[in-house]
Amino acid sequence: MLRPFDVRLVVGTRPEAIKLAPVAHALAERGLAPALVLTGQHPSLDPAQFGLGDFPAERLHCPGEQDPHRHVGAVTTALLPIVAAASGLLVVQGDTSSALGAALAGFAAGVPVAHVEAGLRTHDPQLPWPEEEYRTAIDAQADLLFAPTELAAAKLRAEQATGEVHVTGNTSIDAVLALEAALPLAEPRRGALPRLLVTAHRRESWGEGLASIAAALRELSSEAAIDFVLHPNAHVAASMRELLGGVANLRLLEPCSHRELIRRMREADLVLSDSGGIQEEAPALGVPLLVLREKTERPEGLDCGSAILVGTSAERIAGKARRLLRDPAALAAMRRRRFPYGDGKSGPRIAGIIEEWLNRRA
Template sequence: MYRADIRLVIGTRPEAIQLGPVAQALDARGLHPSLILTGQHPQLDLAGCGLDRFPSFSLGCEGQADPHKYVEQVFDALFPFLRRRPDLVIVQGDTSSALAGAMAAVAARVPLAHVEAGLRSHDLQQPWPEEEYRRRIDAEADLLFAPTEGAAQNLRREHVPGDIHVTGNSGVDALIAVERRLPASTLREAGQFKLLVTCHRRENWGEGLNSLADALRRVAAHADIRIDFVLHPNPEIAARIQALIGDLDNVRFSLPCTHAEQVAKMRNSDLILSDSGGMQEEAPALGVPLLVLRNTTERPEGVASGNCRLVGLHAEQIASAVLELRNDPVALARMGRRQFPFGDGTAARTIATIIDDWLSVRSGSHLLAG
């Protein structure tokens, strides 16, 4: 009796969040995946992502400042584990771990699936190196799971050789599952405007952080605004932002939190300021307005739906956008309509069905758990 050997490469928190529903959906179909943990983010909440019950092996590759060198490190550690040639390697997104997993699969002549394929900013510097990495992965993948029709169109224009499927984004699946488990939203304090802020993209670590801090100083001059800044796991970046705005009375700093804690923070905010790709997918589904701290985005669907707005990283532009929405409840409510431009929560089941059918055709028989 045939049993599929499927490996999910996971290195970062977003990968764990988005591949959690995929692993569970594969398991529900009798395809029992195992995890290869690269170590890029040393502490992953596997239980919170529904991944703690799957067999796993850690490569122990600690993250490093140079993403290209980290790709090489993970490739060297991972390739030996693929010499027995599993049936499929699955990577997600555009991280160093994802690219290394894809390169190792190709080198070992193992079929490759890419979850969240086709995202494009069309600017190799924004974000760097993610834009380059996702293009390289897509060029090699046998199965490409595009979250939206727009992402699929990007892949078709590039004439990638793999099979393209529009599935929705499994991050929305994870969000819906987490929100169901959360207690009811807390009542917001009258007369307060709650602003949630995160900033983690590499291209924003330099002058971008200075500009953001300047903007938040202008915003914090309004006593009714309460700012919750979730710090970056990198201690140097966290220390820098604390030094820039730590003296402001209406700014509270939060340590890096679990996905459930982050979703709760998002849901209880009036407005979000972030450069996070995941938040661009989650905010519309939660019905929370999001100002994107970037000049371009590979997720234009959130902008098109009206839930997200690009504001760049110029202090005056950021502050003006925050204050405009704080002073215009109608515009804020319009941006806060709950919508699902990135899928309706069924992406993982769709992905698992496609994988099951694809492997069955390749093996010449239905895959049943032994």
Template sequence: MAQERTASRRIMVVFGTRPEAIKLFPVIAALKEADGLEPVVLVTGQHREMLDQVLEIAGLVPDHDLALMQPGQSLDEISARLLTGIGGVLDAEKPDMVIVQGDTATAMCGALAAYYRKIPVAHVEAGLRSGNIYHPWPEEANRKIIGSFADLHFAPTDTAANALRREAVADDRILVTGNTVIDALHWVTAQLADNPSRAGVIAPVEARFAGKRIIGVTTHRRENFGSGMDDIAHAIRDLAARDDVAIIFPVHLNPQVRAAMLPILGGLDNVALLEPLDYLNFTRLLQIAELMLTDSGGVQEEAPALGKPVLVMRDTTERPEGVAAGTAMLVGTDRTTIVTQASRLLDDAAAYAAMAQAHNPFGDGQSSARICAAITEWFSVNGASQPD
């Protein structure tokens, strides 16, 4: 005889990378506080070291850890292992709903495994579109796949919600929540205010560069591998030639990123090439930086919340709200363009103020609460029924 379910709906939260963990730990915390909802946490270990940093900071112990990270695995290899690994956990746990976030292989395979079992899927950060399935690659295709069958679409902005409507997603399945990364950022900045020593990794670098104008850098996008990464590295070296500037660059663990950056930037006195920072230390970098150079999606949302301009080293962005609001600017990977636009912000106070003081369109820190309320409402309407 099958064991009866408790009154709580069991919500499996699936993630495997550092950005996913950052954007989902506030959702997990809100699920724990919500009446009638019980989170079950599954991590895939897609980005092992960087993922573990966030789990430790957030005090999260996963219920399931697939530990799927292997060096040099191809996209099809990791996708196959994700799909079967997540599927096995779903078969054992039989959750009432699966939550995925964003556009990673883990998110796509988690949603697809749930869909194969007719388990409802909720997509956090839904509706982001660049309009080009190869920029960013493969993320643009991943999020379109998830969007084709998700039951709940938690769009961070009106722009994202409208993109879903253009793809014929019904209005009653879309909720504009803001982005959960702002929830996470509020939590972390409060932690740093209470105990600044928690950013102990960045502290000696901050002291070393006292009196300098800090430029923070992150880069890791696959579509920039090759000549794009080389151009980014040379642009950073050009900016480091300024006497008033210092560069703090947590270098991604991907070997192709390191092979491009370390030979060109290693050994420069005013360039600190760091191992990937945990979220507390990275937030401190955002606080002390004058501006950010990045090809990351999350930084486009986080930095404006702290009043820091963002130069996006990509040709397209699925976050056009930041560009429209004036908090971010697309500069691509062209060496001259990066240097010119960064120098303009450093030398033109009015241009800097226009970006630094622009309204951040990405949220108010209450996104996770809205998500939990919407899930509760969904179950009140749909009960335990599977999707048609």
């Protein structure tokens, strides 16, 4: 019989909360009583907003820092005495400094580590930085590797990862399908202009990249109504306010809930984003997407025809967006729902593997 809290889920950021909530609930349904470790990377994160309010939690109070490596060290130092006294399994998600810091604490204490969303690669340590380094470091030593796709699993095997590799799908699809099912029907479109929804926040785009994205949006604003959702990062938000404030047909929106973002995505004609989560969600929602990155670790969306990689060049962004908006057939082809990242059952699949693994160890 497993003891309470034999599974600890590490949550530092909003995306981690979104993607680990399906795992937490699936574990609870199996009687595994998971607990949360809240690192504090996003200090305003409220687990109740993501359906995690009923789970016991330990708080580390390690807010995110400008230097992500320092935050990794702070999380490792704070978590090490907790995991050293624990048993069971430590579950981390993605490629944040919280995920790496927690994984390093687990490795140092000899506590098994599971990595949800393992195997994503661009094979370029600078794109994205530092995420490519962080997820590679986690995968090198994790005991359980939950790859979202067959391609991600193949990359782990090519690296000769020592942990067990399981293809599970991405839990982001569980979350987005559940949210969409609870949304009301889309309201009728008002206004003649096509509507664009835009987000941009990647660290590697700070400075020149964000300025180039803003230049493309200023150019497109004469042909489309643009909603730009500001990121909670104060540096990014201030930059985009300075670059885009007062542009006609362009609204700067305050950071919104995941539910609100999904609603806006569903009602947009075209989405432009550098977000990893939106790359996963757009195909499942049937939303055409232009990816504002030079490289992506999620090529499955490109391969299935739901997304196009345009980078941060103002000329490429404006040119591709304009061509799509003027070609209804091309937009319609991208608007078909596709599920390259999972079927919406990844949480239960991961929970089942964890239960079987823990019972084997017991």
